[in-house]
Amino acid sequence: MPExxxxxxxATGFEIDVIRRMTIDADPHPFKMSDFEDDLWAVQISDGNxxxxxxxxxxxxxxxxxxxxxxxxxxxxxxxxxxxxxxxxMRTPAMVSPAFxxx
Numbered sequence: 001m002p003e004x005x006x007x008x009x010x011a012t013g014f015e016i017d018v019i020r021r022m023t024i025d026a027d028p029h030p031f032k033m034s035d036f037e038d039d040l041w042a043v044q045i046s047d048g049n050x051x052x053x054x055x056x057x058x059x060x061x062x063x064x065x066x067x068x069x070x071x072x073x074x075x076x077x078x079x080x081x082x083x084x085x086x087x088x089x090m091r092t093p094a095m096v097s098p099a100f101x102x103x
Contacts, residue, residue: 019044020044045086059073
């Protein structure tokens with residue numbers, strides 16, 4: 001998606017937005033994910049510091065091949081609140097389920 005450098009799309013069409021906290025002090029911004037100009041760029045969000053300071057959540061995950069690992073992430077409650085807020089400001093038509101598009 002050339003116009004949205006923060007959006008990554010896999011081969012099956014699943015989309016994610018790469019986000020980061022707001023820059024502070026000498027943080028580089030914009031923050032490039034690689035040396036290629038047309039590659040992904042992380043977009044700043046105002047709630048980014050909340051993600052970093054949130055209660056941690058750890059969960060055992062199992063891959064399709066049966067390998068296990070522990071995934072550490074942010075609190076699921078904060079994740080849901082953040083996604084709801086972002087869905088109102090960053091959502092593109094391609095990221096909206098057809099069931100939610102009104103005619």
